[in-house]
Amino acid sequence: MGEWLGNRLRDGAHGPPDPPGSEAPPGPALPPPQVFFKYRIRNNFKDGEYLGPRLGDKVFIVLLIMSLYWGVGDKEGMASGVTNIAAVLFMWSTMPGFGAAAYVPAITLERGLYVRERNDGLYTPITYLLCKLLEEALLAVPVSLVGAAIVFYSLQLAGSFALFWLTYIFTLLCGIILAYAVASASPNMDVANAALPTYVVTLLFFGGFLIRFPDMPRGWRWYSAICFLRYSWGAQMVNQFEDNDTIFADGKTILQFYDLDGASKWGQCCVLLAFFGAFFVLAWMALYIKHQKR
Numbered sequence: 001m002g003e004w005l006g007n008r009l010r011d012g013a014h015g016p017p018d019p020p021g022s023e024a025p026p027g028p029a030l031p032p033p034q035v036f037f038k039y040r041i042r043n044n045f046k047d048g049e050y051l052g053p054r055l056g057d058k059v060f061i062v063l064l065i066m067s068l069y070w071g072v073g074d075k076e077g078m079a080s081g082v083t084n085i086a087a088v089l090f091m092w093s094t095m096p097g098f099g100a101a102a103y104v105p106a107i108t109l110e111r112g113l114y115v116r117e118r119n120d121g122l123y124t125p126i127t128y129l130l131c132k133l134l135e136e137a138l139l140a141v142p143v144s145l146v147g148a149a150i151v152f153y154s155l156q157l158a159g160s161f162a163l164f165w166l167t168y169i170f171t172l173l174c175g176i177i178l179a180y181a182v183a184s185a186s187p188n189m190d191v192a193n194a195a196l197p198t199y200v201v202t203l204l205f206f207g208g209f210l211i212r213f214p215d216m217p218r219g220w221r222w223y224s225a226i227c228f229l230r231y232s233w234g235a236q237m238v239n240q241f242e243d244n245d246t247i248f249a250d251g252k253t254i255l256q257f258y259d260l261d262g263a264s265k266w267g268q269c270c271v272l273l274a275f276f277g278a279f280f281v282l283a284w285m286a287l288y289i290k291h292q293k294r
Contacts, residue, residue: 035122036131044135053102054139061095062147066154073156073240082254085157085240090209092151093171093232097200100175104192106132107183115290125287129180129280136176144169159239163265167239170272171232175200177279184286203229213259228275231268238265 044050069088075081107114114128123131148165151157157164179196186192204210206224216224224230237260245253245261255261 036135041135041138045139051139054136055143057095057099057102058143058147062150065092065151069155071154071156073158082241082246082248086209086237086254086258088155089236089240090207090233092168093236094200094204094207094229096168096172096175096232097178097203097229098197099172100179100200101193101196103136103176103179104183104189104196106136107180108186108189108192114287126284129284129287132180133173133177137173140172140176141169144172157240158244159242159265163235163239163269167232167235167269167272170269170276171228174228174272174276174279177276177283181279181283181286184283185289203227206230207233208258208260209233212257228272231271231275234260234263235265235268235272238263238268 065088069084072081072084072088075084117123118125118128145165148168149161152161152164178199179192182196182199183189183192186195202223206216206220206227207229208224213221213224237258238255241254242265245255248254248257250257253261255263
């Protein structure tokens, strides 16, 4: 009896295993992007804990800017109006950098799963990175489009709405991929949450608004050149004032005062894409760093 029971437990409750060759053939394996969409992206878009950090700050900032700067573009001919427009454009350009902290957990909390699945050969680091970016872009593009429209038209801003939105979404994508790079290179989330905001805060000083480019010490101007927020704000400023560049201070127009006279708004917008490419490469390389074993 004991030998018979042992055989039953070993073979399974439903009898002995099927003879070789009788198993049903496995179905075709889905490619990694379809697996991500079917089992992760679709479920994440139904999860309030996932959507909250990605939508909450943007909704709040849009409503705050709309209520605080309502119709500011209609006062462009006044010195105070020009100052307020430059300030709100600076804040609008820098918010995606600060909001990037919300994307750090997307990498750090999945590290154990990523290591296991990568070791199992389910995907390569670049496939994983592209799928994560696709997931964020599917949400960021429509949300940013609605938010940009509310801000642009409620503030009665000038220039091209297309560039106003594209500059914002490119800056946001730079922030997302930067968060991925920092999170991938950091050993844990505590380090990433400290490193990313610190770096973004340093960029504020070199964006061109808190201190003008001509007034920066020569030893620091190189850092301004690699500050992606500088090009985001510069594109927004040129877009706003290129057709109505009024005298602002010291006999200079607003664009001359901030050393943006003659700058190309579309050129600066394209520079953001170059930063995105550089951050993408850094994030891709950082995914090869082994912080933990399987």
